[in-house]
Amino acid sequence: MAGLDDVFGDLYASIDAVLLFSPSGSYYERFADVDDLDVIVVGTENPVNADVFVELPLAFDDIKERIKFGLEGALEQDLIEDGDQLVCATSLYGDEIDTVSRVRADAETHTGIYDLFVKSRAEPEVIKAVLELAIELGKKGQKGKPVGALFVVGDAGKVMNKSRPLSYNPFEKSHVHVGDPIVNVMLKEFSRLDGAFVISDAGKIVSAYRYLEPSAEGVDIPKGLGARHMAGGAITRDTNAITIVLSESDGLVRAFKAGELILEVDPEAY
Numbered sequence: 001m002a003g004l005d006d007v008f009g010d011l012y013a014s015i016d017a018v019l020l021f022s023p024s025g026s027y028y029e030r031f032a033d034v035d036d037l038d039v040i041v042v043g044t045e046n047p048v049n050a051d052v053f054v055e056l057p058l059a060f061d062d063i064k065e066r067i068k069f070g071l072e073g074a075l076e077q078d079l080i081e082d083g084d085q086l087v088c089a090t091s092l093y094g095d096e097i098d099t100v101s102r103v104r105a106d107a108e109t110h111t112g113i114y115d116l117f118v119k120s121r122a123e124p125e126v127i128k129a130v131l132e133l134a135i136e137l138g139k140k141g142q143k144g145k146p147v148g149a150l151f152v153v154g155d156a157g158k159v160m161n162k163s164r165p166l167s168y169n170p171f172e173k174s175h176v177h178v179g180d181p182i183v184n185v186m187l188k189e190f191s192r193l194d195g196a197f198v199i200s201d202a203g204k205i206v207s208a209y210r211y212l213e214p215s216a217e218g219v220d221i222p223k224g225l226g227a228r229h230m231a232g233g234a235i236t237r238d239t240n241a242i243t244i245v246l247s248e249s250d251g252l253v254r255a256f257k258a259g260e261l262i263l264e265v266d267p268e269a270y
């Protein structure tokens with residue numbers, strides 16, 4: 001008669017490492033005695049004091065997103081490499097680990113999203129909200145038509161100093177934040193306007209209609225992209241902001257940081 005190991009054993013056969021997502025102390029200790037196994041702890045914090053730890057910028061309710069960030073962070077820190085077979089153990093229903101997934105590390109899906117969230121000045125929740133808004137806008141367009149948009153996130157004071165208004169700022173004196181569903185509807189409406197949105201570290205919409213005037217000297221963006229992307233790339237070198245840019249012409253969402261393109265996603269595939 002076969003045991004459950006014969007059925008589920010494939011899940012953890014010949015793996016390169018185990019990623020434990022926010023394990024309790026006792027759960028983590030169970031792994032100390034397992035021979036020849038690399039254990040990587042992943043979480044927003046490291047209360048078990050694991051030596052090998054990947055920090056998550058957010059807890060991520062969505063389990064696929066949580067695992068994606070864990071893998072990207074582990075790749076970034078060279079804890080795992082392309083082609084590694086991994087077991088990810090996480091909690092889906094409660095606080096204890098109750099779910100095991102086998103995944104393969106894949107350098108091709110290593111998008112740069114981890115870097116965008118973890119080492120940026122703006123709050124991760126704010127970056128997540130803007131990225132999701134840009135992706136939604138890219139999927140649906142504005143009234144069915146493709147639309148472009150440029151969001152400058154973080155270091156807003158400096159960004160304002162390196163830009164000028166194209167028209168009246170509809171967000172003047174308002175105290176609204178990205179991520180609020182009503183505000184997101186407004187941002188989508190205003191994406192038809194020229195220029196950029198400026199958003200603070202904490203997510204406050206500082207301005208729409210901003211014309212960015214960074215020095216673009218030495219900024220290297222992919223050929224074929226125009227003024228929106230050039231300005232979006234360059235402002236991140238002159239300031240500590242990141243930018244999220246939706247292209248009207250090719251429909252892709254890109255993110256820039258420190259003057260470089262670090263993320264390129266197709267909204268339809270996200």
Ligand SMILES: Nc1ncnc2c1ncn2[C@@H]1O[C@H](COP(=O)(O)OP(=O)(O)OP(=O)(O)O)[C@@H](O)[C@H]1O
Nearest residue numbers: 148194195196211212226227228229231247248249
């Ligand atoms: N310096 C700038 N600051 C803010 N917005 C800008 C700037 N330059 C261009 N834009 C905005 O980008 C829009 C599109 O410009 P352009 O076509 O040159 O950019 P692009 O990089 O090709 O973007 P897309 O792929 O969306 O066409 C402009 O209509 C304007 O609203």
Ligand SMILES: [Mn+2]
Nearest residue numbers: 225226227249
């Ligand atoms: Mn263009």
